[in-house]
Amino acid sequence: MADLLSASGAAVRAADVLLRCAGGRAVMLRMPAPASAADVAEQLGSAVPGFQDVELAPVAFRAARARVAEGKAARWELLVSASAVEALVGSLGYSAAAVLFAEAFGVLVDGVLMTVESTTESQIGGAPYVYRLMLRAPIAAAV
Amino acid sequence: MQNAKDTFYVTLRDRLAAVNPARTMVLRGVTRPGVLVEENELASAYQPVDAFCLRWTGSRLDMRGVLPLIAMDCEIRYGSDGNAGNGGMDRGRLLAAMDAELVAAVGAAPQSAAKMNYTGAAPVALGTRVFWGDVAFGAATVNGERLERVATVEVFCYQEAGEL
Numbered sequence A: 001m002a003d004l005l006s007a008s009g010a011a012v013r014a015a016d017v018l019l020r021c022a023g024g025r026a027v028m029l030r031m032p033a034p035a036s037a038a039d040v041a042e043q044l045g046s047a048v049p050g051f052q053d054v055e056l057a058p059v060a061f062r063a064a065r066a067r068v069a070e071g072k073a074a075r076w077e078l079l080v081s082a083s084a085v086e087a088l089v090g091s092l093g094y095s096a097a098a099v100l101f102a103e104a105f106g107v108l109v110d111g112v113l114m115t116v117e118s119t120t121e122s123q124i125g126g127a128p129y130v131y132r133l134m135l136r137a138p139i140a141a142a143v
Numbered sequence B: 001m002q003n004a005k006d007t008f009y010v011t012l013r014d015r016l017a018a019v020n021p022a023r024t025m026v027l028r029g030v031t032r033p034g035v036l037v038e039e040n041e042l043a044s045a046y047q048p049v050d051a052f053c054l055r056w057t058g059s060r061l062d063m064r065g066v067l068p069l070i071a072m073d074c075e076i077r078y079g080s081d082g083n084a085g086n087g088g089m090d091r092g093r094l095l096a097a098m099d100a101e102l103v104a105a106v107g108a109a110p111q112s113a114a115k116m117n118y119t120g121a122a123p124v125a126l127g128t129r130v131f132w133g134d135v136a137f138g139a140a141t142v143n144g145e146r147l148e149r150v151a152t153v154e155v156f157c158y159q160e161a162g163e164l
Helices: A001-020 A081-093 A097-103 B004-019 B090-109
Strands: A025-032 A050-066 A075-081 A106-109 A112-124 A127-135 B024-027 B030-033 B035-037 B052-062 B068-078 B113-115 B124-132 B141-143 B144-159
Touching: A001 A075, A001 A081, A001 A097, A001 A127, A025 A075, A025 A097, A050 A081, A050 A106, A075 A081, A075 A106, A081 A097, A081 A127, A097 A112, A097 A127, A106 A127, B004 B030, B004 B035, B004 B052, B004 B068, B004 B090, B004 B124, B004 B144, B024 B052, B068 B090
Parallel strands: B035 B052
Antiparallel strands: A025 A050, A025 A106, A050 A075, A075 A127, A106 A112, A112 A127, B024 B030, B052 B068, B068 B144, B113 B124, B124 B144, B141 B144
């Protein structure tokens, strides 16, 4: 058991080092503020919730694996350190990373807000060491 | 048209909550009745399971009357994975329960409501009513472990003078 815990901790640290070395950078995760209970204006789309941008670092933005088709928005891959995600999950009070990413409005990369399409994680001994987010660029940015 | 869409949503939400108060969902940290209008939520919001998701599709205008009559199509999407404790084997029953709740809410008399304007601080009643037909159920479709259905309701309203 101790070996397993040690291995998962080492994997998290190794992933952090690799992300920092492989062009590690920071992006912002845009989170909507909690809805107002019984506020019909929000349910009718006439009241806009507030947003909070929180930093995600280190991450690697995989432009090399972008899938681009004519007239379609580009898709990108973002590798995120599990230690950064765990810190956010704890500080923002979410129950799990999956809930955090499901609730997120998008990821702000160099001023472009991208939608989170899917999230997967790589684990060792049941503990995630890196998260892989598939991002979609805005349709307005399609060529 | 927007006032009619808002009125239909609020009426349906209240009726569904009365039929089954336990059907709720959590959206952005708040528990609310299990019904939403897709175009009124964040584009990133996922479709909740065991809840009703309204999508406004087609609309038609009839100018032959004293006031323009607008007919709008409202798709109501819902699905169920069943209970995990039952291995999902009750997903058909849960979908049937949602069918029954929808019939009870949409088919309850009167199938109309006073058209309201919700843009101000307090809702204001307008001069005409919003009315709707019965539910038309689409075929249930299997999407992995999820059983889904799209039901359609035709909603009618008069376009009043000065109304956007």
